Amino acid sequence: MKKLERAFGNKLAIAIFIAPALILFTFVIPLPILHSFYMSLFKWDMLSTMTYVGFENYKELFSDGIFLSSIWHTIEITVLSLIFQVTLGLFLALCIVNITKGRKYFQNAFFIPNILSSAVIGILWFFVYNYDFGLINSILKSVGLDSLQQEWLSQKYVILALSITTCWQWVGYHMILYIAAISGIPQDIIEAAIVDGAQGLKMVTKIIIPQIRPVLRVSIVLIITGSLKYFDMAWIMTEGGPDFASETIATYIYRTAFNKLQYGLGSAASTFLFAVSILITVLINKFAAKREEMY
Amino acid sequence: MKKWLKVVALAILVVFSISVVLVGQMGEKKVQGATNELTFWSWVSDSDTIKQVYEQAIKEFNSTNKYGVKIKAVYTPGEQYKTKLQTAMAANNPPDILNMWAAGKMKPYVDANRLYSISDIMNKDSQWKSRYVDGVFDLTTFNGKIYGIPQIRVATVIYYNKQIFAKYKLTPPKTWSELVNVIKVLTKNNVIPFALDARDPWILAMYAEYIANRIDPDAYRKVQKDPNAWTDKAFIETGKKIQELVKLGAFPKGATSLDYVAARNLFDQGKAAMYVMGIWDVGYLSTQSPVKKYVGAFKWPALEGGKGNVNNFLAGIEQVIAISSNCKNKQAAAAWLKLLSEQRYAKDLLAEKAGYFPTVKVNPDPKKVTGLYLEVLNLLKDQNTKDSFTYYDVMFGPIIGDGFNNTIQSIYLGKDPVEAFKKLAEIAKKEMKK
Numbered sequence: 001m002k003k004l005e006r007a008f009g010n011k012l013a014i015a016i017f018i019a020p021a022l023i024l025f026t027f028v029i030p031l032p033i034l035h036s037f038y039m040s041l042f043k044w045d046m047l048s049t050m051t052y053v054g055f056e057n058y059k060e061l062f063s064d065g066i067f068l069s070s071i072w073h074t075i076e077i078t079v080l081s082l083i084f085q086v087t088l089g090l091f092l093a094l095c096i097v098n099i100t101k102g103r104k105y106f107q108n109a110f111f112i113p114n115i116l117s118s119a120v121i122g123i124l125w126f127f128v129y130n131y132d133f134g135l136i137n138s139i140l141k142s143v144g145l146d147s148l149q150q151e152w153l154s155q156k157y158v159i160l161a162l163s164i165t166t167c168w169q170w171v172g173y174h175m176i177l178y179i180a181a182i183s184g185i186p187q188d189i190i191e192a193a194i195v196d197g198a199q200g201l202k203m204v205t206k207i208i209i210p211q212i213r214p215v216l217r218v219s220i221v222l223i224i225t226g227s228l229k230y231f232d233m234a235w236i237m238t239e240g241g242p243d244f245a246s247e248t249i250a251t252y253i254y255r256t257a258f259n260k261l262q263y264g265l266g267s268a269a270s271t272f273l274f275a276v277s278i279l280i281t282v283l284i285n286k287f288a289a290k291r292e293e294m295y
Numbered sequence: 296m297k298k299w300l301k302v303v304a305l306a307i308l309v310v311f312s313i314s315v316v317l318v319g320q321m322g323e324k325k326v327q328g329a330t331n332e333l334t335f336w337s338w339v340s341d342s343d344t345i346k347q348v349y350e351q352a353i354k355e356f357n358s359t360n361k362y363g364v365k366i367k368a369v370y371t372p373g374e375q376y377k378t379k380l381q382t383a384m385a386a387n388n389p390p391d392i393l394n395m396w397a398a399g400k401m402k403p404y405v406d407a408n409r410l411y412s413i414s415d416i417m418n419k420d421s422q423w424k425s426r427y428v429d430g431v432f433d434l435t436t437f438n439g440k441i442y443g444i445p446q447i448r449v450a451t452v453i454y455y456n457k458q459i460f461a462k463y464k465l466t467p468p469k470t471w472s473e474l475v476n477v478i479k480v481l482t483k484n485n486v487i488p489f490a491l492d493a494r495d496p497w498i499l500a501m502y503a504e505y506i507a508n509r510i511d512p513d514a515y516r517k518v519q520k521d522p523n524a525w526t527d528k529a530f531i532e533t534g535k536k537i538q539e540l541v542k543l544g545a546f547p548k549g550a551t552s553l554d555y556v557a558a559r560n561l562f563d564q565g566k567a568a569m570y571v572m573g574i575w576d577v578g579y580l581s582t583q584s585p586v587k588k589y590v591g592a593f594k595w596p597a598l599e600g601g602k603g604n605v606n607n608f609l610a611g612i613e614q615v616i617a618i619s620s621n622c623k624n625k626q627a628a629a630a631w632l633k634l635l636s637e638q639r640y641a642k643d644l645l646a647e648k649a650g651y652f653p654t655v656k657v658n659p660d661p662k663k664v665t666g667l668y669l670e671v672l673n674l675l676k677d678q679n680t681k682d683s684f685t686y687y688d689v690m691f692g693p694i695i696g697d698g699f700n701n702t703i704q705s706i707y708l709g710k711d712p713v714e715a716f717k718k719l720a721e722i723a724k725k726e727m728k729k
Contacts, residue, residue: 045403045407046381046382046384046385047384047385047403047404047406047407047409048403048406048407126552126554129552130549130552130553130557131547131548131549131552131553132547132548132549132561134552151548151549151551151552152552153494153549153551153552154549154551154552155708238494239494239495241494241496241551241704242493242494242551242704242708243701243704243705243708243710244701258377258378258381259377259693259697260693260694260697261381261403261693262694263385
């Protein structure tokens, strides 16, 4: 035991132990990010020689209407995802925590979409939204609500449709997080609250939510960062269309870099996305941490 | 604490210096196989009959060629091929032989000297070049030099369900007003006129490219030189015609949420009477489609008062194979390409077995091909090559060409054609200035 302690006291030994992970980490994460930023200062189609253009790509980026609208779509998806997934996840968690029989079944049922690949879910929901034979319109038709049938993947509804699909995919995951957090609340706090007359909604808003705040924060950060890089569903179901109505920052990056061969512009967009993600994560952590201290 | 920081700083420094050395070396060293092995990259998938053609030709070549060379094929279907090829090109580590796109999509590779011109080898071998149909090399020729060999000819026609047409006493329309009449009769009888996948902008663009040609074939030539020509009357008119079709109910409801197969299903199920698509679907429509017995094809109708002729086809080439400028044995690679132009590959496999239209002159046995194949072959015989045109996204490359496709999609969804084309002209202006 002493020997081990001595080894961990030795800074060189620590450095040797850390080095492999550090090297790997440097290659896999920070270097590509730096490289991407470096690329964003060039005009390059991946074939001809690279020309240095300074911040020209960024200027072009922010004068491109499609990019600006892609930022807006990303924000819309983020907000909708937050609303759907947090409220529904919390609601399901509260329901499931209180049932004793069949709890496992419900837990698994809601969690299953999470283990399916996004490609499968994308194709599945592409059919669900189909005008002709899609599940939604068929149900509306069978109950006589023909007038409510819509082109779900049209410009008007596509963002909503995508957010619902994503909610279906991820809600189970957040629900599990919340269940774990709620189950972890000390029983005496709950009992004391009951004695004090807290019930129903009051119990949820005054006791449960404050108690699981750290988990809520993690879940919100996950949803926001996930939405910021929203790509898979949008690409599989609509390819950013129709007429760029569901273009997100991530599909924009893919389209410019790999379809239009504007590699520098694509890199500029991804650098922007990276900066925003970092900024938002830091902000949430700071803000939420402060609030947590208050309790 | 300070000492601790020093250690970390040192470690980071070591890592970075190692990485700089490694990255530097990676750039220098090219990963290469054995010198007598040529790699061939292709995007065909297992279900493509063309894969059989390649496989069989590789097998034959590997056992008989005099160069002592073996070809090794690597198949990467779909979108991944594009990403993979571009990454390899960026690292200057391209395959020896590769599948390529034509015209505007090929040009960047030619400009960057990544492809080898086979003109010299072909010119020494006049018998080889004479095997091909006239004009098939137009879209792979730059500055008078041929950079790739296309395997199949493509063109877009209107397929129609003969049974539905007979039921409502319709005949294939020859003019726009006849087409409008056909659409009206069909919608009145709850038949979808055109099976359209509006999710993929290039499919809708085919309608627009045809209409623009029927209005004025010169419009296509003008925009190749002058980006302002995108706002010409011919294109604005085209936009209006697309909106006219939408208003007439020519397309299925919810077309933006249909993909290629879902749209074709409407035609297969007899819910839609017409289907605008490339002749690459002849094989499917005449052998696998549930309505295969009733499928016919006709030319895009003329427009009253328009300058374009019905014999101008939206046509092109596909499955181009090019030799990269890094190829280790260009003579051998060219010999394999020549082998592919033999009748046993072009006629027996491509035409008769798979129902494609090869770039090599062939006379398929009428008993071995389907009726639809002969019908389409017949239509193509009238082709007026002078005013024929090719897919805009192929011709104008990824920025202007795809820009056109998206412009048409936005017009389909209701955007004002004048506005939409003004925006496209701006994109084109910026791109052509470079």
